[in-house]
Amino acid sequence: MNSPSSAANPTPVITARQIVKEFPYQGDAVHALRGVDLAVSRGEHVAVVGPSGCGKSTLLNVLAGIEAPTRGTVELLGESVYALDEGRRSALRLRKVGFIFQRFHLLSVLTAAENVELPMAEAGIGRRERRDRARELLEFVGLGHRIRHRPPHLSGGEQQRVAIARALANRPEVIFADEPTGELDRRTGDEIIALFERLNADGTTLVIVTHDPHVAGRARRRVEMADGLVVSGGEPS
Template sequence: MIIAAPEREIPAPEREIVVELDGLTRSFPGSPEVHAVRGVDLIIRSGEYVSIVGPSGSGKSTLLHLLGLLDLPSGGTYRLDGEDVSALPERRRSAVRGSRIGFVFQAFHLLPSRTVLDNVMLSMLYQGVPRRQRRERAVEALDRVGLDHRREFTPRTLSGGERQRVAIARALAGRPSLLLADEPTGNLDRANASGVLELFDDLHADGLTLAVITHDDQVSRRADRRVRMIDGRLEPVLEERS
């Protein structure tokens, strides 16, 4: 009698790395010199939802500027989708930022006199996306955040939560590989903040890679993985999510 060998379980392949920081530093000249980011190592894989929490002055905002290619590191390496972006010239850095990174800020940064649709479409203008395609993507993004019915409104007629959803739609329209959010609920009341965080949960469930910078422990707990900035250094948050 031939006995079949037991089937071996094949481990699932690891997801691709979107963000890889290796010894990243950022210092500012002065007397004394300010070391805002000190030797940060961080890996964020495709589809992860990571929160970076810490008090004011801990280096969170500086790290966000580095992750978003809004600033250059003083040392170390930053790879985005496998490309070393640590010292790119401004023109190339701007192109990578526009095509791979979406931003959501505490202040919504919307043009008050333009329609919601225009605000979302404008985000793709410098990517060279044809106008018809910009409109299609904008409509799709607004529908994704539940605001398709508001596309011809102006931001000044919307609630704070709706404005933040427009800002999220603007970020999504560029189809980024990484969505960065900086204190995304800081200007919102509890109900609107909850709605935005639930939207982030949905986007994460759809496979989007998110990194949320926050000082709010309750906001950070929505993420799969939490890390904390302390005096420019990054450390894991060890307690389990509630």
């Protein structure tokens, strides 16, 4: 849904330097990230893998501007993310970044189309344009016939497609996805990954956290984590 791109442009869209993230726990600290360096180029499709508890999801949240690191810097699309105040950081996330959660995070009282419209409404886009864009995106993800259905009446795979459509609403340059197939069966998961591959072919940068080697194998680059550190694949090849 962005401009087509035949190959990854080497321009960095994400640069993380010496990212440390600590969580207080019973008077001590849990060290989720221990000095992570990571670079992602424009147009890449990156899978972040590693055992449970190694810091994958924490890293994704830090890269996306959702959760501030204890120490370190993140540059995202030319902005030093945590040098921005919360208002400017929220605007960056809203207009330039899409985030897809494992458990969908859809509002059950809204229709599929209304869920997709939400980020556009936050961005101040007019009602007619929002409706047209929501319909276009739901058709793109194969749910043109489910526009008026609410999440409780959709399957898990359909809910994840709505979540993808919502993440695309404001035409993001980068999409972050946290275990996007973790709640899905293999066939449905393959369909979701095929959607991601279509987005990447259109030029969207993808960073996906996954525990599934099949999903990781579909990415163009694999970043491996262990014990809060990137142990391989931290730089574009």
